[in-house]
Amino acid sequence: FASRIGFIGLGNMGGSMAKNLIVKGHRLSVFDTNPQAVANLVEEGATALRNPADIAKNVECVITMLPNTSHVLETYQGENGIFQGIQAGTLLIDSSTIDPSVPKQLSSLAKNQGAVFLDAPVSGGVNAAKAGSLTFMVGGQADEFEPAKEILSCMGARAVYCGPSGSGQAAKLCNNMLLAISMIGTAEAMNLGIRLGLQPKLLAEIFNSSTGRCWSSEMYNPVPGTMENVPSANNYEGGFGTNLMVKDLGLAQDAATRTQTPVMLGSLAHQTYRIMSAHGFGNKDFSSVYKYIQEIEKS
Ligand code: NAD
Structure with missing residues (x-):
């Protein structure tokens, strides 16, 4: 599927997940508010962009791995957020752990712009993130889970479909x-x-x-x-x-x-x-x- 992937949130987990996507041959555009976290990924071959909207303009899939609900809402809905730059057909995957009621809201906003949103939080910790052996718990429409599987398999050993939007959370x-x-x-x-x-x-x-x-x-x-x-x-x-x-x-x-x-x-x-x-x-x-x-x- 997508060879151009955007990754936002390059911390303890996201840094290693993004690196694994590069190792598997995907071209990555990245953004993080911490310049050091961005520099680490640029060293691995990623391209740094200025904000989430710029990321969304340039890729077929955007993955977010942010601390909490407010960071995810800001990254999607804020000024220069993902929804400002998104193209129809984009796959949006949020792997942060957030309030289970938020994915429904983001999924319907994504749908309005012709995109697909999945909640896909992970289990396994930093060692599993490094080893690419995370477990993803995925919420969204069942038919939308299939196209995401290949991308998730670059970062994890298992992706489990849990049910409608919010079920992964x-x-x-x-x-x-x-x-x-x-x-x-x-x-x-x-x-x-x-x-x-x-x-x-x-x-x-x-x-x-x-x-x-x-x-x-x-x-x-x-x-x-x-x-x-x-x-x-x-x-x-x-x-x-x-x-x-x-x-x-x-x-x-x-x-x-x-x-x-x-x-x-x-x-x-x-x-x-x-x-x-x-x-x-x-x-x-x-x-x-x-x-x-x-x-x-x-x-
Ligand atoms: P972290 O704090 O190490 O990383 C978060 C990254 O997001 C940081 O690099 C930070 O600079 C960046 N960030 C914060 N606000 C931002 C914004 N507005 N825009 C762009 N970047 C921003 O956290 P982590 O340990 O990588 O965890 C990320 C998520 O994964 C959390 O929701 C956490 O609950 C979940 N999680 C963590 C683990 C674990 O073992 N660490 C395991 C499973 C799930």
């Missing part, structure tokens, strides 16, 4: 609420075991071959020294920021309130990460909850 919010809960649980259990005199690596191995096994213990252990190539091995730098997790849990809370759904542990996880954020962990990876628990112990 709904699936993503539920996944991240579970992830937040399991990360706090893993950090608490590791911390207790260590305080009881167990070796952290051994304890992690036991979890990973026992019923406590989960992604947080097996692929992203929060305790420094248990794994390589994860944020806990690098002072919790990079990865998935606590502030982004606060945002996702807030979206899950809003959705739960709207639908009168009980989410007891989801609420507790939301408050825990909000408090961490207020204590200076906002830009650290969310697995730093382990470090935060240790700070509470000391105080």
